Amino acid sequence: MQLQDADQTQPKLLSHMYWREKAAFQLQEDSNEFWVLFAVENGSFSYQIQEHEGTAAFGDLVLCPPGVTFRREVIQPLSFHVMLLQWCDPSGHPLTMETHIPSGKISIQDLNRLSSNYAYLKKWFQHEGKVATSLRQHVVTDLWMLVVEEAYSASPEAVSPWTAGITNNKDALISGATQRLHELASSTCIMKDIAMELGLTQVQFTRRFKKSTGMLPIDYLTTLRLQKVQQLLLDSEMTLQQIAGQCGFENEFYLSRVFKKRMHVTPSSFRKLHRL
Numbered sequence: 001m002q003l004q005d006a007d008q009t010q011p012k013l014l015s016h017m018y019w020r021e022k023a024a025f026q027l028q029e030d031s032n033e034f035w036v037l038f039a040v041e042n043g044s045f046s047y048q049i050q051e052h053e054g055t056a057a058f059g060d061l062v063l064c065p066p067g068v069t070f071r072r073e074v075i076q077p078l079s080f081h082v083m084l085l086q087w088c089d090p091s092g093h094p095l096t097m098e099t100h101i102p103s104g105k106i107s108i109q110d111l112n113r114l115s116s117n118y119a120y121l122k123k124w125f126q127h128e129g130k131v132a133t134s135l136r137q138h139v140v141t142d143l144w145m146l147v148v149e150e151a152y153s154a155s156p157e158a159v160s161p162w163t164a165g166i167t168n169n170k171d172a173l174i175s176g177a178t179q180r181l182h183e184l185a186s187s188t189c190i191m192k193d194i195a196m197e198l199g200l201t202q203v204q205f206t207r208r209f210k211k212s213t214g215m216l217p218i219d220y221l222t223t224l225r226l227q228k229v230q231q232l233l234l235d236s237e238m239t240l241q242q243i244a245g246q247c248g249f250e251n252e253f254y255l256s257r258v259f260k261k262r263m264h265v266t267p268s269s270f271r272k273l274h275r276l
Helices: 003-008 111-123 130-153 161-165 172-184 191-197 202-213 217-235 240-246 252-263 267-274
Strands: 010-022 035-049 052-056 060-064 070-088 104-107
Touching (some): 010 035, 010 111, 010 130, 111 217, 172 191, 172 217, 191 202, 191 217, 202 217, 217 240, 217 267, 240 252
Antiparallel strands (some): 035 052, 035 060, 035 070
């Protein structure tokens, strides 16, 4: 897609499903008459869509075009959103040509905004009526805007503005490191140890991670932990102390301080605002 055309394409949400802690897919491959979007909240899965293949986890959106076989397999129990989309022009008319829409995996850097979008999608998931439909549509449009914003921020020398978020342009070593952070997010995680596993010094690891993801490793880890905190706040009756223990924080006071700094709201207020 040409950058000047990005604002001329909008996704229309046709359906939305949310799955929590899914251990396996009922269908390991299928195709659909509409575009399919998998948005990963927790866990990970492997995928293959034409020439695109890899592993998707939190922060990743995976898009499959109509009529194309989508192969996938759960790696770690998966909490994710599945959306069927139709692409439209600004007037709401369906597009006849969709070859400019990216397919495969797109990695989003603004994980705080992504987490907020997921929280709202869950909040309005089972609500019916025009208002709930409009709210879900608004969130899906913002997900698309995250993709568009990253395209605009990509280097003008890039061959394609979309390739900044596609897996095959990522540092393979750092892709492995991000997967390791997902595995260790709920435990005491020492960056120096992960760097040593990769054969890097901590300084080399930090620089390389920042270059590949746009984030410092500790910020990425904190975002993963807060994503789990948000899920437990909404889906469980656990106390903040219990949640802190489950999510790698020293105690509930430190968790509360980090949560408020990142989310601009206390954990208790977040639970009250977003819980159904």
